[in-house]
Amino acid sequence: MKGNSAPRGLAEPVIRPVQSLDELSELFDLVGAQLPTRLTRVDHRLAELAQHFPDDQPLMLVATIEGKPVGGALAFRRNAEGATLRVVGVSEEHRSQGIGHRLLKAVEDAAAVLGVRTMSLGADEARGFYGPLGYSQIGGEWQKALRRRAPRQH
């Protein structure tokens, strides 16, 4: 099946939360550089994400390959039941390997563990990416209802 694993010979990506505000800023630059209208760390959207760090750190995910960041998905809780997925991006040379789908699944899973019921995003650029993943357009936003998940046992 497409998109579930790296092509043969390529290292598997690791997806994990960013570990610091500095790493969040660096990742925002990397993800922002993928967007049709480039965003950099001076954008107000980074300030908004940073305000939610570290509370929403589990929703700020970096994908790395052999330790090098290749993409990210950055979200935060806007209230007790809703989260906003602010940006998702994968560097061009690593696209079409399933990393974008994995990032989205990982951020949805992490949000569900935090009790989030709905993930929202404003996605004009990549609408074809989100539709098959269960998002539908409601007003000006794309939304997906998340399944409840139990917190991970340690």
Ligand SMILES: CC(C)(COP(=O)(O)OP(=O)(O)OC[C@H]1O[C@@H](n2cnc3c(N)ncnc32)[C@H](O)[C@@H]1OP(=O)(O)O)[C@@H](O)C(=O)NCCC(=O)NCCS
């Ligand atoms: C969208 C994005 C994150 C997908 O990452 P990815 O790692 O390539 O995603 P996957 O490999 O899991 O899935 C790829 C599939 O998603 C779909 N897809 C990806 N981008 C799409 C787009 N802009 N429009 C429609 N469908 C898209 C396609 O079916 C694609 O399959 P293909 O590669 O065979 O054409 C990546 O293309 C990207 O960074 N784009 C620029 C930034 C952007 O538009 N971000 C979203 C708005 S915040």
